[in-house]
Amino acid sequence: xxxxxxxxxxxxxxxxxxxxxxxxxxxxxxxxxxxxxxxxxxxxxxxxxxxxxxxxxxxxxxxxxxxxxxxxxxxxxxxxxxxxxxxxxxxxxxxxxxxxxxxxxxxxxxxxxxxxxxxxxxxxxxxxxxxxxxxxxxxxxxxxxxxxxxxxxxxxxxxxxxxxxxxxxxxxxxxxxxxxxxxxxxxxxxxxxxxxxxxxxxxxxxxxxxxxxxxxxxxxxxxxxxxxxxxxxxxxxxxxxxxxxxxxxxxxxxxxxxxxxxxxxxxxxxxxxxxxxxxxxxxxxxxxxxxxxxxxxxxxxxxxxxxxxxxxxxxxxxxxxxxxxxx
Amino acid sequence: xxxxxxxxxxxxxxxxxxxxxxxxxxxxxxxxxxxxxxxxxxxxxxxxxxxxxxxxxxxxxxxxxxxxxxxxxxxxxxxxxxxxxxxxxxxxxxxxxxxxxxxxxxxxxxxxxxxxxxxxxxxxxxxxxxxxxxxxxxxxxxxxxxxxxxxxxxxxxxxxxxxxxxxxxxxxxxxxxxxxxxxxxxxxxxxxxxxxxxxxxxxxxxxxxxxxxxxxxxxxxxxxxxxxxxxxxxxxxxxxxxxxxxxxxxxxxxxxxxxxxxxxxxxxxxxxxxxxxxxxxxxxxxxxxxxxxxxxxxxxxxxxxxxxxxxxxxxxxxxxxxxxxxxxxxxxxxxxxxxxxxxxxxxxxxxxxxxxxxxxxxxxxxxxxxxxxxxxxxxxxxxxxxxxxxxxxxxxxxxxxxxxxxxxxxxxxxxxxxxxxxxxxxxxxxxxxxxxxxxxxxxxxxxxxxxxxxxxxxxxxxxxxxxxxxxxxxxxxxxxxxxxxxxxxxxxxxxxxxxxxxxxxxxxxxxxxxxxxxxxxxxxxxxxxxxxxxxxxxx
Numbered sequence: 001x002x003x004x005x006x007x008x009x010x011x012x013x014x015x016x017x018x019x020x021x022x023x024x025x026x027x028x029x030x031x032x033x034x035x036x037x038x039x040x041x042x043x044x045x046x047x048x049x050x051x052x053x054x055x056x057x058x059x060x061x062x063x064x065x066x067x068x069x070x071x072x073x074x075x076x077x078x079x080x081x082x083x084x085x086x087x088x089x090x091x092x093x094x095x096x097x098x099x100x101x102x103x104x105x106x107x108x109x110x111x112x113x114x115x116x117x118x119x120x121x122x123x124x125x126x127x128x129x130x131x132x133x134x135x136x137x138x139x140x141x142x143x144x145x146x147x148x149x150x151x152x153x154x155x156x157x158x159x160x161x162x163x164x165x166x167x168x169x170x171x172x173x174x175x176x177x178x179x180x181x182x183x184x185x186x187x188x189x190x191x192x193x194x195x196x197x198x199x200x201x202x203x204x205x206x207x208x209x210x211x212x213x214x215x216x217x218x219x220x221x222x223x224x225x226x227x228x229x230x231x232x233x234x235x236x237x238x239x240x241x242x243x244x245x246x247x248x249x250x251x252x253x254x255x256x257x258x259x260x261x262x263x264x265x266x267x268x269x270x271x272x273x274x275x276x277x278x279x280x281x282x283x284x285x286x287x288x289x290x291x292x293x294x295x296x297x298x299x300x301x302x303x304x305x306x307x308x309x310x311x312x313x314x315x316x317x318x319x320x321x322x323x324x325x326x327x
Numbered sequence: 328x329x330x331x332x333x334x335x336x337x338x339x340x341x342x343x344x345x346x347x348x349x350x351x352x353x354x355x356x357x358x359x360x361x362x363x364x365x366x367x368x369x370x371x372x373x374x375x376x377x378x379x380x381x382x383x384x385x386x387x388x389x390x391x392x393x394x395x396x397x398x399x400x401x402x403x404x405x406x407x408x409x410x411x412x413x414x415x416x417x418x419x420x421x422x423x424x425x426x427x428x429x430x431x432x433x434x435x436x437x438x439x440x441x442x443x444x445x446x447x448x449x450x451x452x453x454x455x456x457x458x459x460x461x462x463x464x465x466x467x468x469x470x471x472x473x474x475x476x477x478x479x480x481x482x483x484x485x486x487x488x489x490x491x492x493x494x495x496x497x498x499x500x501x502x503x504x505x506x507x508x509x510x511x512x513x514x515x516x517x518x519x520x521x522x523x524x525x526x527x528x529x530x531x532x533x534x535x536x537x538x539x540x541x542x543x544x545x546x547x548x549x550x551x552x553x554x555x556x557x558x559x560x561x562x563x564x565x566x567x568x569x570x571x572x573x574x575x576x577x578x579x580x581x582x583x584x585x586x587x588x589x590x591x592x593x594x595x596x597x598x599x600x601x602x603x604x605x606x607x608x609x610x611x612x613x614x615x616x617x618x619x620x621x622x623x624x625x626x627x628x629x630x631x632x633x634x635x636x637x638x639x640x641x642x643x644x645x646x647x648x649x650x651x652x653x654x655x656x657x658x659x660x661x662x663x664x665x666x667x668x669x670x671x672x673x674x675x676x677x678x679x680x681x682x683x684x685x686x687x688x689x690x691x692x693x694x695x696x697x698x699x700x701x702x703x704x705x706x707x708x709x710x711x712x713x714x715x716x717x718x719x720x721x722x723x724x725x726x727x728x729x730x731x732x733x734x735x736x737x738x739x740x741x742x743x744x745x746x747x748x749x750x751x752x753x754x755x756x757x758x759x760x761x762x763x764x765x766x767x768x769x770x771x772x773x774x775x776x777x778x779x780x781x782x783x784x785x786x787x788x789x790x791x792x793x794x795x796x797x798x799x800x801x802x803x804x805x806x807x808x809x810x811x812x813x814x815x816x817x818x819x820x821x822x823x824x825x826x827x828x829x830x831x832x833x834x835x836x837x838x839x840x841x842x843x844x845x846x847x848x849x850x851x852x853x854x855x856x857x858x859x860x861x862x863x864x865x866x
Binding site: 239264306 | 371372374375378379381382385386388389390393395396423424533542589591592593594597598599600601621622623624625632634636783785787790793794797800801804805808809
């Protein structure tokens with residue numbers, strides 16, 4: 001009872017803190033709008049990014065100040081952007097710790113791994129998503145993804161504590177299996193990478209459009225080059241796709257144990273396959289002439305939509321063997 | 328990296344390559360036409376379209392009820408949509424995954440896959456034996472380039488040193504003239520091929536299971552047994568190549584079945600435990616063994632699996648006829664209709680005389696008084712078991728041997744028993760209670776309730792193939808996504824003053840990798856650094 005209380009408390013707090021982080025990142029974007037410098041040399045940036053290897057070089061070095069601009073004004077703007085960005089990341093870290101506490105307490109309250117229903121899976125998956133993001137902020141300066149990511153985290157945990165919430169309860173016998181750990185963790189980690197990759201694809205489309213028009217300004221100038229975003233996006237998907245393949249296969253093995261058939265076209269299974277096929281399309285599209293770039297990014301976003309529909313839509317709208325949302 | 332004339336760059340090659348050659352379009356003969364079709368079918372673009380089509384085609388099956396999964400919902404759907412239903416039926420919307428159009432898509436996809444794989448295997452076999460490509464003339468035009476001046480005039484030593492450095496980095500190295508050519512990451516394409524070939528084996532395993540496998544279910548009342556032959560199955564489906572001599576001659580006796588439901592405030596009524604204690608005799612004459620059969624722990628008997636996939640109630644009743652003789656006695660299977668196990672069933676006493684008797688009704692494990700509403704169960708466990716029946720009687724039927732559904736009552740030739748007021752005679756029984764039928768037609772007694780379990784017995788012989796193939800697929804996928812093929816060339820040129828100029832150029836064959844520039848710069852630095860120590864060597 002006590003653990004359950006602390007779990008809910010931490011998770012609700014995490015929603016608030018994620019929302020604050022989102023506001024900080026929104027302020028970061030807004031402050032960057034004041035940065036009137038227009039990025040005129042995408043080529044130079046490209047080389048810089050390649051030489052840097054990882055993420056955006058130190059934020060002070062870019063964007064290139066346009067000729068004739070007072071360096072002081074640009075410097076002040078940059079400092080403000082930087083400050084808001086740091087506040088956003090710090091708040092995200094706090095929200096992350098809160099949601100970890102929430103998920104761990106939930107597990108302690110239930111006396112089992114905390115991903116037995118939709119509420120628990122959502123909160124656990126958000127932990128993985130934000131962990132992946134924070135890791136990449138640390139390793140590859142992924143802070144530019146802050147706004148969409150904190151939005152996702154706030155909405156995800158927010159929906160979890162309001163709409164999906166169910167009280168602690170033991171599992172139905174079908175879930176009493178070691179595959180409960182393997183299948184669901186793999187799904188959550190792959191899902192985290194798909195989500196981060198999908199958000200990046202959205203930013204890729206924005207940045208690419210601006211680059212194609214030759215008008216990279218405002219916050220978009222603070223993003224890495226489209227090529228660099230595309231590369232990072234691909235890496236997230238390249239990590240997630242084998243894991244998702246494994247998730248589907250592990251699900252099939254579990255289904256053979258629990259239900260006596262490894263594949264039965266249950267709606268959840270069908271959509272897992274649909275998601276898999278769409279991401280396979282993404283990987284193929286990325287290496288097919290005429291499909292690279294924006295089209296591939298759109299495919300990745302469709303893949304993410306399919307992932308979400310499989311999670312939310314199938315759980316709530318369609319009845320099937322995977323219907324244990326408990327909502 | 329390999330390229331084939333039929334499919335442009337693989338999963339990973341960054342450079343575009345020409346698609347199918349279209350110059351010869353005007354003079355296409357039959358062979359040319361076929362070749363053109365083949366080239367089209369095995370092109371990457373076609374594969375992409377087919378993949379999309381597969382994803383799209385799979386969707387309706389998850390939204391429209393499927394006959395194989397829930398036949399009742401299909402008939403409900405057709406009843407609810409009198410115009411749409413038959414159209415859906417005709418285009419196979421109720422069996423999407425076995426429909427011609429769905430099959431066509433995945434078969435075409437696999438043909439396209441094979442058409443892509445076969446030439447690529449050949450190309451790869453040659454590439455894997457080939458030496459790294461010759462050093463290009465202008466290394467500085469490569470995506471990554473670095474140069475360093477080295478204070479030694481011994482180009483051979485430098486080249487040897489460069490080759491050593493590259494070998495240590497697991498490059499395949501070719502030293503030729505004044506330069507070293509090196510390549511690594513050959514396993515990427517191997518992984519790519521393994522993945523795609525594995526997919527074919529996954530399908531093959533599924534196909535073998537569908538042809539040689541079987542699956543059937545049998546309802547077994549606790550205390551009774553099941554022996555594995557066709558007559559004991561309630562429903563049975565097998566592949567075209569299956570013969571019933573393939574059924575293992577085992578038998579299973581269900582000694583006990585334990586089930587627990589949530590009684591707490593959260594998820595009240597949710598299942599918490601299913602456990603059947605069974606005795607298995609592997610073959611006639613073998614020593615019986617006791618096993619616990621649970622949901623995630625199927626039985627494996629000589630390759631055949633036995634799953635526990637359902638359960639329900641069987642009220643134990645005794646029917647006496649008008650002469651006072653026992654016409655029927657024993658448990659009767661009632662089929663659950665909802666989550667609280669409101670169950671429907673039929674009790675038949677064809678041997679009752681002078682008239683045969685039959686009863687139709689519902690069993691409620693936890694009956695609650697709900698006013699005028701239709702009676703239903705409030706909890707899945709047997710807390711207040713109640714049997715509600717109406718009774719029928721009629722002249723004995725001629726034995727024809729025709730099979731009869733034990734779960735439904737054909738009322739032809741029967742008349743419903745009525746009260747003196749003319750209303751249908753209703754029977755409500757609880758364990759231990761007996762009700763006499765009107766007009767001295769006999770009596771029915773409910774002595775208790777037992778449970779039944781639904782066993783699914785099956786064999787899918789392709790599973791090990793599919794499972795192994797999936798393992799290979801994931802492994803191949805990892806190779807093809809994480810191995811980054813790279814080419815590096817190092818050239819040593821004489822420079823002024825007895826010095827040498829070391830040029831390093833690099834090219835990534837997959838665009839997922841960063842760090843090419845750093846690696847090239849590091850190689851250049853290391854070569855000049857090594858030379859630097861030699862420079863200090865007093866000579």
